[in-house]
Amino acid sequence: MKHLTPSELVDLAEGTLDASRAAHADRCDTCRGAAGAICDTLHRASAAADVPEPSPLFWEHLSARVRDGVAGERVGTAGFGAWWSTAMRGFVPVAAAAILLAIVSMTMTLRHEPVSVAPPIASAPVAVGVGADQDFDTAIDANTNEAWEVLTAAAADLQLEDAHAAGLGVQPATVDRAVQRLNSDELNELGRLLQTELKRAGN
Amino acid sequence: MSTRAWFLAAQADSGCKVAVTNPTDSELVSAALAGDREAFDAIVERHRRHVYQLCYRFAGNHQDASDLAQDVFIRAYRGLKTFKGDAALGTWLYRIAVNVSLNKVGAKTPRPEPLDALMRASDARITSAAESASDAVLREERAAQVRAAIARLPKKQRATLILRMYHDLPHEQIAGILGSSVGAVKANFFHALNNLKKLLT
Numbered sequence: 001m002k003h004l005t006p007s008e009l010v011d012l013a014e015g016t017l018d019a020s021r022a023a024h025a026d027r028c029d030t031c032r033g034a035a036g037a038i039c040d041t042l043h044r045a046s047a048a049a050d051v052p053e054p055s056p057l058f059w060e061h062l063s064a065r066v067r068d069g070v071a072g073e074r075v076g077t078a079g080f081g082a083w084w085s086t087a088m089r090g091f092v093p094v095a096a097a098a099i100l101l102a103i104v105s106m107t108m109t110l111r112h113e114p115v116s117v118a119p120p121i122a123s124a125p126v127a128v129g130v131g132a133d134q135d136f137d138t139a140i141d142a143n144t145n146e147a148w149e150v151l152t153a154a155a156a157d158l159q160l161e162d163a164h165a166a167g168l169g170v171q172p173a174t175v176d177r178a179v180q181r182l183n184s185d186e187l188n189e190l191g192r193l194l195q196t197e198l199k200r201a202g203n
Numbered sequence: 204m205s206t207r208a209w210f211l212a213a214q215a216d217s218g219c220k221v222a223v224t225n226p227t228d229s230e231l232v233s234a235a236l237a238g239d240r241e242a243f244d245a246i247v248e249r250h251r252r253h254v255y256q257l258c259y260r261f262a263g264n265h266q267d268a269s270d271l272a273q274d275v276f277i278r279a280y281r282g283l284k285t286f287k288g289d290a291a292l293g294t295w296l297y298r299i300a301v302n303v304s305l306n307k308v309g310a311k312t313p314r315p316e317p318l319d320a321l322m323r324a325s326d327a328r329i330t331s332a333a334e335s336a337s338d339a340v341l342r343e344e345r346a347a348q349v350r351a352a353i354a355r356l357p358k359k360q361r362a363t364l365i366l367r368m369y370h371d372l373p374h375e376q377i378a379g380i381l382g383s384s385v386g387a388v389k390a391n392f393f394h395a396l397n398n399l400k401k402l403l404t
Contacts, residue, residue: 005394007386009314038393045368047342048355051256054265062255063247067240075235075243076284102351144281 004031013038228292236283247276250293253370254300261304261364263350271307275300290379297366298380305358350401359383360395367392
């Protein structure tokens with residue numbers, strides 16, 4: 001005889017299976033085992049039967065919240081309003097994503113324009129080995145940027161010889177090429193920074 | 204005319220002071236649709252406990268459950284015209300509650316109740332003199348394990364298990380709530396229990 005189906009096993013566990021099929025379970029270890037497993041799980045699941053009883057004040061509070069929630073609405077207004085609400089729910093994330101994309105695109109474009117203001121100053125040492133042909137990320141704030149933290153943590157144990165061996169050293173004329181790319185404002189700012197550093201080193 | 208006035212008028216009309224003190228759900232729905240806010244209040248009052256408890260099963264904590272329950276009744280108010288009366292109002296509210304809960308909670312792991320809240324609830328439920336505080340803690344831990352395992356079940360299995368196991372609804376009513384056949388509900392229940400067993404071992 002065919003084994004009991006999942007539906008019949010549920011009926012067996014709940015005591016509603018008709019007698020002819022229940023008789024099969026008496027003779028079949030597989031079905032009896034499966035029904036036993038269901039009963040065992042039902043028993044274990046009963047451990048979570050109770051829902052913690054909220055404060056007695058909660059029920060009236062819930063009613064009041066519902067009253068407030070529907071205040072000003074007419075009953076049974078699900079229709080165009082609901083459709084509009086659903087449509088807007090779908091539209092808003094898409095619109096937000098489009099705006100974000102536009103902002104990112106503009107930022108990327110502007111980043112490639114000549115910098116006319118002094119970039120934020122990184123308090124940590126500038127990473128070595130960045131060629132003059134590469135762009136500096138002028139938005140890096142060494143005190144807060146997580147990527148910078150990861151980089152400095154990874155480089156903390158790096159020896160100078162190892163860095164050179166890995167091609168991370170400053171190449172000849174790299175600094176010269178970088179300085180040549182600076183405009184007059186940036187050169188002035190660089191000069192000011194160097195003087196500040198020299199004064200601090202002299203103290 | 205408010206519900207209270209309507210009851211009084213009905214009482215006067217019928218000459219009976221008892222018969223209409225407990226209006227049926229259908230009567231309350233009709234009154235609410237006619238613009239009687241008190242009738243809808245009465246519906247909320249009548250069904251809020253079951254709706255909250257169902258939401259709690261999905262949310263796993265009081266705060267989210269109360270938000271969900273509020274949402275359920277607001278949606279019910281907005282959609283009251285669509286209630287045809289071919290099923291019980293409670294079943295209709297359950298259907299809304301399941302949909303709202305699965306939509307809002309289904310995609311994320313439910314945030315469990317803070318431990319101190321559970322302990323307060325546990326303290327309140329130490330009814331037997333023989334049950335010590337540590338027994339109550341163990342019982343609560345077991346319950347939390349089961350709730351966490353249920354939260355990991357697929358949506359339909361979770362809903363079926365909750366409605367059958369904890370709300371004691373017949374398979375036919377669950378089928379109506381979930382829009383499935385009775386056979387599918389029983390099969391879902393079977394698979395839910397099988398998966399729950401695996402998750403608890």
